[in-house]
Amino acid sequence: MLEIEDLQAGYGxxxxxxxxSLSVGEGEFISVVGPNGAGKTTLFKAVSGTVRPSAGRIRxxxxxxxxxxxxxxxxxxxxHVPEGRQLFPSLTVMENLEMGASTAAGQRxxxxxxxxxxxxxxILAERRNQLAxxxxxxxxxxxxxxxxxxxxxxxxxxxxxxxxxxxxxxxFIFARLVEIHRESRLTILLVEQRVAEAxxxxxxxxxxxxxxxxxxxxxxxxxxxxRVRQAYLGM
Amino acid sequence: xMLQLExxxxxxxxxxxxxxHYGLMCVGLSLIFGIMxxxxxxxxxxxxxxxxxxxxxxxLLGLQMVFGSxxxxxxxxxLAGPVLFLFGYIAQRFLIxxxxxxxxxxxxxxxxxxxxxxxxxxxxxLQSGGQILFGSVxxxxxxxxxxxxxxxxxxxxxxxxxxxxxxxxGALIAVAVVALLVLFIGRSRLGKSMRAAAxxxxxxxxxxxxxxxxxxxxxxLGIGVTAIAGGLLASSYPFTPYVxxxxxxxxxxxxxxxxxxxxxxxxxGGLLIGVIQQGSALLxxxxxxxxxxxxxxxxxxxxxxxxLLGRSAERT
Numbered sequence: 001m002l003e004i005e006d007l008q009a010g011y012g013x014x015x016x017x018x019x020x021s022l023s024v025g026e027g028e029f030i031s032v033v034g035p036n037g038a039g040k041t042t043l044f045k046a047v048s049g050t051v052r053p054s055a056g057r058i059r060x061x062x063x064x065x066x067x068x069x070x071x072x073x074x075x076x077x078x079x080h081v082p083e084g085r086q087l088f089p090s091l092t093v094m095e096n097l098e099m100g101a102s103t104a105a106g107q108r109x110x111x112x113x114x115x116x117x118x119x120x121x122x123i124l125a126e127r128r129n130q131l132a133x134x135x136x137x138x139x140x141x142x143x144x145x146x147x148x149x150x151x152x153x154x155x156x157x158x159x160x161x162x163x164x165x166x167x168x169x170x171x172f173i174f175a176r177l178v179e180i181h182r183e184s185r186l187t188i189l190l191v192e193q194r195v196a197e198a199x200x201x202x203x204x205x206x207x208x209x210x211x212x213x214x215x216x217x218x219x220x221x222x223x224x225x226x227r228v229r230q231a232y233l234g235m
Numbered sequence: 236x237m238l239q240l241e242x243x244x245x246x247x248x249x250x251x252x253x254x255x256h257y258g259l260m261c262v263g264l265s266l267i268f269g270i271m272x273x274x275x276x277x278x279x280x281x282x283x284x285x286x287x288x289x290x291x292x293x294x295l296l297g298l299q300m301v302f303g304s305x306x307x308x309x310x311x312x313x314l315a316g317p318v319l320f321l322f323g324y325i326a327q328r329f330l331i332x333x334x335x336x337x338x339x340x341x342x343x344x345x346x347x348x349x350x351x352x353x354x355x356x357x358x359x360x361l362q363s364g365g366q367i368l369f370g371s372v373x374x375x376x377x378x379x380x381x382x383x384x385x386x387x388x389x390x391x392x393x394x395x396x397x398x399x400x401x402x403x404x405g406a407l408i409a410v411a412v413v414a415l416l417v418l419f420i421g422r423s424r425l426g427k428s429m430r431a432a433a434x435x436x437x438x439x440x441x442x443x444x445x446x447x448x449x450x451x452x453x454x455x456l457g458i459g460v461t462a463i464a465g466g467l468l469a470s471s472y473p474f475t476p477y478v479x480x481x482x483x484x485x486x487x488x489x490x491x492x493x494x495x496x497x498x499x500x501x502x503x504g505g506l507l508i509g510v511i512q513q514g515s516a517l518l519x520x521x522x523x524x525x526x527x528x529x530x531x532x533x534x535x536x537x538x539x540x541x542x543l544l545g546r547s548a549e550r551t
Contacts (some may be wrong), residue, residue: 048441074443086438088431090496098424099431100445150441 001026001187002047002155007056009046016042018211019056024155029181029188031198033232034208040191041083043208044159048080049073061154071220075103077154083163085144089133093124093143100147109152116184117146120176138169145173149180157189162197170194174201195232198222207232239393246513248396249504254509255406256468258502260482261489262413263461265501266420266453269490273335274347275453276354278461279479280361281319285462286469286478287369293376305379312376312466316412316459322412323458327451330357335450354368358479365476373473380404381470405467407546410465413502416456420498461486484525487530490530494542503543507531521543 002024010016019193024030032040045051047058049070058065060076069078079100088096097117099125101110118125121142127135132143141161148156158177162170174194178201192198199205205222207215215225222228260282267275275281292298293311302310320394327335334349380400387396420426432439432449439446465474465482485508493504508528515527 007410050437050440070440071443071445074441075439080441082438082441086435088434088438091427091430095427095431098427099444102428118474143273147442 001028001061002189003057003059004043004047005044005059007046007053007058009042009051009053009056011042011051015054017046017053018209020208020211020213022206022213022216023060024187026154026190027107027185027187029190029201030202031179031190031192031193031202031205032208033195033198036193037210038208039211040208041159044080044082044157044189044191047073047157048078048161059111074151074153077103077105077150077152079151079153079156081144081148081156081158081161081232083159085137085140087132087140087143087147089131091132092129093132093135094128096143096147097124097150100150103151103153104150106150110139110150113150113152118150120180121146138165138172139188141165141169141173142176145176149186154230155187155189158190159191161190162192171197195228240390241396243514244389244394244396246517247510248398249402250510250513251506252399252406252509253411254506255515256402256464256505257485257509258410258505259413259464259467260461260486261459261493261501261505261508262416263459264486265490265493265496265498266457266460268428268487269496269498269501271335271450271457272433273331274350274354276351276483277358277361277456277479278354278458279481279483280358280365281323281458281479282366282461282465282482283474283476283479284322284361285315285458286318286465286474287365287476288318288462289466289469290374290376292318300364300402302375303379308376308378308381308401308470309408309467312405312463312469313408315466316463318459319462320455320459322455323338324372324451324455326357326458326514327454331454332447332450362476362479370477371475371477373475375471375473376466376469378470399471401470405470408467409464409476412460413499416460417499417502418548425449425452485528488528491533492535492543497542500528500542507543 004020004022007017007020008015020043032043034040046053060078063076065073088099097114101107102147106113123139124142124146127139132140135143145161161173174197177188180186190198190202199219199222202219204216204218206213207228215222215228223233241497264278267273267278289311292314293307298311330353334346334353377400383400384397385400387398389396420429428444429449429452432444432446436446489508490501492507493500508543511525511527511531515524519527
């Protein structure tokens with residue numbers, strides 16, 4: 001579904017990604033883990049188009065994304081739930097979700113998707129008319145995920161959904177992601193610093209360090225790797 | 236006693252009618268300043284342009300002939316709206332977009348310095364261009380009802396309040412336009428995406444919204460609405476190409492009073508300014524009317540900086 005080949009990208013001449021290749025198949029749950037500054041967010045921004053790659057190729061469902069402007073990419077089925085949530089703070093919860101459903105598919109299936117999303121995150125139904133900027137961090141993260149889902153995406157990209165959340169809330173979000181993946185067979189690409197959880201739930205994982213993929217494989221392979229065990233799992 | 240009451244009621248009535256016009260102006264600026272966060276120095280001059288468009292629609296293009304001298308000025312004012320919408324849309328497309336929206340990431344101070352300079356330049360061009368095109372002799376768009384009034388007899392005829400007909404009609408139109416606009420911004424999908432694009436440009440892009448188009452429409456609407464307010468005022472007040480300066484200050488005060496980002500709040504802000512301005516005439520010499528506005532303005536900034544109707548949600 002998503003094929004990234006030898007991707008290089010950076011900001012103002014300083015390279016962050018130095019040749020990243022990865023692939024995400026339909027229905028897979030893929031995690032990309034790695035330390036701060038490894039280039040995880042840049043990778044996502046290159047896929048959603050707010051960072052322009054200097055070399056390499058990104059293909060989504062057979063389309064070369066280099067030809068597709070940023071605002072058209074969600075309409076192909078890419079939902080980017082950005083780091084730090086990036087809600088529309090002066091819009092209500094419901095309006096945020098409606099903005100998610102700006103794609104043709106999102107508008108067509110709005111009622112069904114909304115019902116499912118509110119089923120997964122019932123608190124949002126209670127807070128539907130509250131301004132998103134006044135919610136707690138955990139609730140804001142739920143809105144961010146829900147807003148991604150109402151676009152009826154083919155690929156849901158989540159950038160550090162646990163960032164800044166209390167452990168219990170982070171666990172709740174992870175549990176929901178697993179449930180969403182199981183119930184909808186939605187393809188998910190997750191970037192996380194909480195390596196243990198991220199690898200546990202994923203079909204496959206990639207370890208990104210200093211702009212390069214240093215390791216990839218299934219949960220079993222990665223968690224058996226000594227480097228991963230020492231550096232990320234604290235074992 | 237009755238005389239005093241009459242004076243107060245008369246001032247209140249004049250203030251509310253004029254304030255409704257100010258409110259409409261403020262709503263226009265609120266879209267641009269409050270929602271898009273663009274400092275538009277030229278807003279008053281765009282309004283001036285709207286007044287001249289209304290004037291020429293009325294005289295040269297024959298609205299006077301078609302609708303007569305009573306209704307003609309109001310229809311001219313309403314038609315100036317779409318004309319200036321287009322003007323604002325194009326100005327945003329080719330000029331303002333260079334210092335706003337998806338570009339501000341790369342500009343210092345979120346593009347505010349560049350916006351100041353650009354719109355200040357636009358303001359000067361519009362003023363001087365206006366003087367070349369339209370001359371500096373004051374003109375107005377008098378309606379047949381500009382100097383007629385309804386007499387309201389209160390307290391069994393002891394108190395008589397004069398309601399200027401042109402200003403009353405203008406105020407009603409202003410309220411109707413504000414109501415439509417608030418509905419549009421609040422309820423329609425386009426209105427919501429305008430607010431979303433203003434709230435967080437990058438997130439709006441992630442949602443697949445056409446941010447640049449949303450900004451063009453917001454800017455066009457802001458200018459168009461203020462042009463209607465200017466056109467309505469022109470039936471009572473003569474104007475020159477420099478009229479913008481007088482009003483732009485009132486508009487900013489109204490928007491801040493009402494609370495940044497709140498469309499309806501801007502209307503109440505403008506209304507309040509009208510009442511303060513006319514009410515202060517009871518106590519102060521006319522030259523000090525605008526001083527009264529700023530005393531209240533400073534008090535609000537001091538005591539309630541989020542504005543009278545400001546929302547407390549932080550914007551990122």
